[in-house]
Amino acid sequence: MEEELRLLEEILYYSQQEPKRITRLDAASLKQCPTIYWTDEDAACRSNSINDGVCFVCLEELNPGQIMRICRRCKPATVQHVFHKDCLDWWFDIGSQCPICKISQSIS
Ligand SMILES: [Zn+2]
Ligand SMILES: [Zn+2]
Secondary structure, rough: OOHHHHHEEEEEHHEEEEEOOOOOHHHHHHHHEEEEOOHHHHHHHHHHOOHHOOOOOOOOOOOOOOOOEOOOOOOOOOOOEEEEEHHHHHHHOOOEEEEEEEEEOOOO
């Protein structure tokens, strides 16, 4: 029992020493990813070319009337991956890359 406790303390110690690997997207970079109100027109003209009309974070459809956020730094520039705003905001809380193409959206 004592041995287990010692081990637990050791694990705890080292886990606290781990460098922080999570790099959230900073506010300035997030501002470069515009939010848009998704219209029927957007859904019609973009759904075939971008993400197949699906948000790759929650895997649900991008429906008209929802607020989306666009990754502006995907390559090539003609490809701008679109996600639900809430989904992408959550995603950028734990990372700074586009969920699809893994291009960093950080400007710094
Ligand atoms: Zn989503
Ligand atoms: Zn992308």
